[in-house]
Amino acid sequence: MLAFLRRSLVAALLLPALSLPVRAQSIETAARQAIIVDHASGQVLMEKNADEMMVPSSMSKLMTVYMVFDKLKSGAWKPGDRLPVSETAWKRHYKSEGSLMFLPVxxxxxxxxxxxxxxxxxxxxxxxxxxxxYSGSEEAFAEEETRKSRQIGLTHSIFKNASGWPEPGHLMTARDLSVLSRRLIADFPEYYPLFSQMEFVFNGIKQGNRNPLLYSTPGADGLKTGHTAAAGYGLAASIKRGNRRIIMVLNGMGSMKERAEESRRLTEWAFREWETYALFKAGEEVIPDAEVWLGQAGTVPLLAKGGLEVTMQRRNRPEMKVTTIYNGPIAAPVKAGQEVGKIVVTAPGMVPVEVPMVAAADVEKLGFGGRMSTAFKRILWGKKG
Known part of the structure; x- marks a missing residue:
């Protein structure tokens, strides 16, 4: 691994360039809005109008599900709690052409x-x-959804109801839906398997899961479809193969058939053209002998603070660069776990990935005599202290 590393001491001039965003390599899609994201790293594999405000249709139900999952996880609700079907809730939908569970008033x-x-x-x-x-009324719940969405990283979404039924101002972005999908999987692993259940019978009526990928695409295990006349056909999907999981959000397609075919095509592209590479495990030694100035030990090993994995197009793997950046020599005293630098990974078409480097051990500062001796040797002979 060290053969891939290039040490850079005092490399402040590199940092502004490394922080610039890099647009992911794209692929054409029939969707009006689209984004594909690596679940673990957040690396964007492709995007199209991902920050355009759009009608999310039933995909916005994912926010309602998030709110209920959160209620269950907190213990405020139990799965077996019975909730009343009010006349207000029943009347809102019983004459509509939207999807129903067919709850009796x-x-x-x-x-x-x-x-x-x-x-x-x-x-x-x-x-x-x-x-x-949850909130006493659907209008109040929608306001709570909007507030909660900001807390979990959705930057543009505005909710006007709990279902995604067409209503002016009820809007999301494809990027927000990808963030929400990632949060559902990461925050509620105990409840997430519900999304892969194929059918459900209630009130004597059996209905199948509307996610087309569940029936045709290996590794598909969620999340939600959507359709309205204004929005077209959409899908927020999650597909896991091996150790990799991708999140895909598509919207604005012309038919159920196009949605199914396009989502399958883009899934295969994402797994075929992109790969995740594990570079360092958490706590793995990166630099064995970083120089320490005026320390009782002359060097200290530096470790990766967290695991470092990067997702990139396979064709760009030979151009990947892994750089260590720290100011050396590191002034004593040094404490184990002290952040003293970082590892930066760059490659074409990939936003730079960084992980901190930390000292592996304590290094106490030399006493006055030792400091004077070290300084004198450096002045006379340039010897490292």
Whole structure:
């Protein structure tokens, strides 16, 4: 591994250039808005109008699911809690042409049933029942969704209802949906398997999961489709193969067939053309002998503070550069775990990746006599202290 490293002491002039964003290598798509992201690293593999405000249709139900998962994880709700189906929630949807769980008015359903109704059946009525139980009204719930979305990293989304039913101002971006998808998987691994359930029967009515990738694409295990006349056909998807998982958000396609074919095509492209490379494990030695100035030991090993993995196009792997940056010699005293530099990885088409380097051990400062002797030797002979 050290053969790949180039040491750079006092390399401040490099830092502005390394911090500039790099656009991912793109591939054409029929979607009006699209983004594909590596789940672990956040590396964008492709994007098209990813920050354009768009009608998300039922893909915005993912935010409702996030809110309910959070409620369950906190212990405030239990899967078996029964929630009432109010006349208000029932009337909002019973004459609409949208997807329904077919909840009877003035009945009850468990939180678990309602979640399955949202995720598998895309039930707008189930969303309204959950929203009313959560905030008292769907309008108040939508406001809470918008506030919560900012807290978890969604920068542009605005929610007007819990279901994604067309309403002026109910808008998201493809990038926000990718962030939300990553957060659902990372924050709620215990609940996420719900997204891969193929069918659900409620009130004697069996409905299948609308995610086309679940039926045709190896490794697909979530998340949510969407469709309205204004938005076209969309999909927020997650596909895991081996140790790699990608998140894909597409919107604005012309038909269910185009959505299924385009999502499969882009999935295969992402796994065929891109790879994740593990460079360092957390705590792995990067530099064995970084020089220490005026220390009781003349050197100290430097370690990678966290694991370092990068995702890039396979064809760019030969051009990858791994650089260590620290100001040396490192002035004593040095404490184990002290951050003293960083590793920077660059490659064409990839945003630079950085991970801190830390000292592996304590190095105490020399006493007065030792410091004077070291300084004298350096003056006379240039000897390292």
């Amino acid at each position: 003035n009945s009850t359903a468990t939180v678990e049933e309602l979640l399955k109704g949202v995720v598998i059946q895309s039930g707008n009525d189930a969303c309204s029942v959950l929203a009313e139980a």
